Amino acid sequence: MSKAALEKLRAKFGDAILETHSQHGDDTAVIASERWREVCEFCRKDPGLSFDMLTDLCGVDFPERAPRIEVVIHLYSTQKRHRVRLKTRVGETVDEELVNCAVDTVVPVWAGANWFERETFDMYGVTFKGHPDLRRILMYPEFEGHPLLKDYPAEKTQPLIPYRETDEDGKPLEKQAPFGPDEGMSFGRKHFTNGGEA
Amino acid sequence: MGELNRTVTLEGSEAGFATTKVDALLGWARKYSLFAYPFVTACCGMEYMALASPRFDLARFGAEAPRFSPRQADLLWVVGTISQRQAPVLRRVYEQMMAPKWVLAFGTCASSGGFYDNYTTVAGIDKIIPCDVYIPGCPPRPEAVIDGLLLLQDKIASGDRRPGVVKPREDPLKDLVQLRKKGDKGGRSSDKEST
Numbered sequence: 001m002s003k004a005a006l007e008k009l010r011a012k013f014g015d016a017i018l019e020t021h022s023q024h025g026d027d028t029a030v031i032a033s034e035r036w037r038e039v040c041e042f043c044r045k046d047p048g049l050s051f052d053m054l055t056d057l058c059g060v061d062f063p064e065r066a067p068r069i070e071v072v073i074h075l076y077s078t079q080k081r082h083r084v085r086l087k088t089r090v091g092e093t094v095d096e097e098l099v100n101c102a103v104d105t106v107v108p109v110w111a112g113a114n115w116f117e118r119e120t121f122d123m124y125g126v127t128f129k130g131h132p133d134l135r136r137i138l139m140y141p142e143f144e145g146h147p148l149l150k151d152y153p154a155e156k157t158q159p160l161i162p163y164r165e166t167d168e169d170g171k172p173l174e175k176q177a178p179f180g181p182d183e184g185m186s187f188g189r190k191h192f193t194n195g196g197e198a
Numbered sequence: 199m200g201e202l203n204r205t206v207t208l209e210g211s212e213a214g215f216a217t218t219k220v221d222a223l224l225g226w227a228r229k230y231s232l233f234a235y236p237f238v239t240a241c242c243g244m245e246y247m248a249l250a251s252p253r254f255d256l257a258r259f260g261a262e263a264p265r266f267s268p269r270q271a272d273l274l275w276v277v278g279t280i281s282q283r284q285a286p287v288l289r290r291v292y293e294q295m296m297a298p299k300w301v302l303a304f305g306t307c308a309s310s311g312g313f314y315d316n317y318t319t320v321a322g323i324d325k326i327i328p329c330d331v332y333i334p335g336c337p338p339r340p341e342a343v344i345d346g347l348l349l350l351q352d353k354i355a356s357g358d359r360r361p362g363v364v365k366p367r368e369d370p371l372k373d374l375v376q377l378r379k380k381g382d383k384g385g386r387s388s389d390k391e392s393t
Contacts, residue, residue, distance in 0.1 A: 138318075139283075139318070140282070140283050147316075147317040147318070152317070154316065154317075155315065155316075156317060157282060157316075157317055157318075157319075157320075157321075158282065158317070159282055159285065159320070159325075160282055160283065160285055160286050161285055161286050161289055161326065163325040163326065164324070164325060164326060164327070164328070167328065
């Protein structure tokens with residue numbers, strides 16, 4: 001529907017548009033990360049595009065790729081009634097550390113990007129350069145790492161307070177929740193430590 | 199309330215003295231005057247509201263008065279998923295309650311974390327605070343919760359502090375096993391026999 005938008009971006013930015021594709025009426029352009037902000041500003045201000053609404057901003061992790069993280073924004077124009085999806089790719093894994101994972105913020109272009117960018121920072125570790133308040137938004141400040149990266153261990157938790165090991169009288173906690181075969185049921189609790197199966 | 203009307207006859211060396219346990223009286227008094235603090239965090243809260251409303255009428259069991267200050271409450275309803283971020287809050291609420299105090303885990307998430315086996319959810323509130331009664335279900339039916347409340351009242355009356363779980367009225371896996379056996383014999387055509 002808005003292939004015209006892709007044409008316009010390609011004509012204006014040329015090499016900065018790494019690739020484009022369209023499927024089922026959805027049009028996507030992949031932007032070089034150093035010109036991210038510039039392309040976004042053009043999308044908002046150009047009278048032919050006038051993408052005035054930021055529908056979504058998120059991240060995607062492809063651990064086998066380099067650069068591995070995609071930042072995706074979905075745009076909509078309430079005047080022209082067309083949509084486009086812009087992506088940029090950042091971040092590499094060097095010695096199991098995520099480096100070069102930074103891109104310009106788009107908060108000055110769409111104010112609504114503020115919390116989306118905080119979430120993407122929280123979950124994927126993407127640093128948005130120039131963001132007014134880049135803190136974690138869902139996880140707590142003590143949390144280490146970024147949980148939606150594919151190499152974050154799926155079962156790793158980081159409790160804020162230590163788990164109980166003794167009961168009220170100070171004796172070691174013997175019994176967890178009494179779910180399982182001992183209580184006359186055919187199923188047991190996962191991580192059941194008190195004589196239960198598995 | 200029949201336990202107060204019991205007649206005790208004393209014989210032998212005990213004759214002439216009437217002894218009873220203050221604990222029994224206290225337990226009886228406490229079990230019918232539970233002041234609840236609802237710690238409602240997730241979708242189980244809907245079921246809690248249904249339970250507290252006149253249709254299921256928790257007032258029949260003397261547990262209808264919610265107190266939104268932990269200092270006035272002696273029963274903590276943990277209704278819903280507890281995230282790692284909420285864990286210190288829940289612990290603090292529990293610590294502010296006056297003894298004697300009881301904790302009721304409402305629903306699978308509060309009991310064991312449920313299907314949220316991930317980086318952000320506490321796998322059961324018993325990892326943080328002691329828990330008296332677990333009510334499984336996602337969410338539990340109000341009948342199951344009433345079962346849990348009655349179980350807790352029994353525990354209060356008898357001074358039993360060991361954790362208890364509300365059992366399903368039927369074993370949910372029983373039918374699955376039967377289905378598999380039926381399938382071996384040739385499909386589910388024998389459903390009519392079971393009814």
